[in-house]
Amino acid sequence: MGEGKQGAAMVVAEMPKGLIAQLQNPNPIAHFKVKYKQLEDGFRVWLAKQSLPVEAAVVTATSAVQGAAIGAFMGTLTNDVSSSFAPPPNAAVNPEAMASLKQAQALGGGPFVQARNFAVMTGVNAGISCVLKRIRGKEDVQSSMVAAFGSGAMFSVVSGMGGPNLAANALTSGVFFALVQGGIFQIGQKFSKPPADDLFYEKTRSMLSNLGLQNYEKNFKRGLLTDNTLPLLNDSALRDVKIPPGPRLLILDHIQREHDLKGARRGSG
Structure with a gap:
């Protein structure tokens, strides 16, 4: 029990002060956007x-x-x-x-x-x-x-x-x-075609835009995390490019939902 609290405290300690304040007093619009996106993803998985x-x-x-x-x-x-x-x-x-x-x-x-x-x-x-x-x-x-x-x-x-x-x-x-x-x-x-140097980040850009995390696109480019690496992403890789815990969780959850959606489509086919 003590280890769990200690681990949670370590995660909170890693968060920037602005993110902690945002979690304590969440923006209702951002909260609604995340909830709507989760509902939409769930509906797409069911429909597939x-x-x-x-x-x-x-x-x-x-x-x-x-x-x-x-x-x-x-x-x-x-x-x-x-x-x-x-x-x-x-x-x-x-x-x-x-x-x-x-x-x-x-x-x-x-x-x-x-x-x-x-x-x-x-x-x-x-x-x-x-x-x-x-x-x-x-x-x-x-x-x-x-x-x-x-x-x-x-x-x-x-x-x-x-x-x-x-x-x-x-x-x-x-x-x-x-x-x-x-x-x-x-x-x-x-x-709608992006510049030639951005062709490797089309899916990444779309994902971050849907999650409201556009500011972290530069982190992906800095770490050369291209579209081909999206299925391979884990918490450690996102941590290495200095993406905070909150956005890391949203990104990993989105990737898992996309994986489940593709699996559902293959199963229905």
Whole structure:
């Protein structure tokens, strides 16, 4: 019992005074961020263990809910301008005029209309992306464009923009969404590439950013702890590059969670 207290006292003694004060009076925002990250990691581990249909259904549903919330908010900003679009006199006998009216209403609808439209777009996109990632084992521009095509086609159907030529307009919308998404993906890939000397620390940087420990990236570089060494990290290695006990625990816990997640994916495959 005495040895345990002595060991705990030694760990506390090693901590900087600022870290001790932070632990005694934790920042509620930082505490919430850590808890949320732990909950997110746990959910990802659970989801990776599920079958493909279950994972796709959960991802589609959660993304649709998020999209609906965004759409409802945007719909409140438009103040339902669709109500100001009155049917033209010959709408009943002019399918093209009615189709144009439907398009205007779909793009300028109120909260409920936009919530439905965004829920379909984001849900279908996320669901298709999830299936393709599980099957292909990667995310690339082809998968992104296929998912965008599906979301664009479904948006055309549910929003009423299809008009009399439903299939043709759904195809056109899908192709348009796919081209736009493909261009955005390529631009994002181009501008998100880090400098050449940082290529060995991409995963490390992402990990530290997720944990709110960006300030310790220089410690990893100083000790040449590259992405390839992440699975090999232990308390001693982190101590050698002068990372304090608190951050060391968060880093090692994150690495263990990632290891468990990969194991769950292999087991489900």
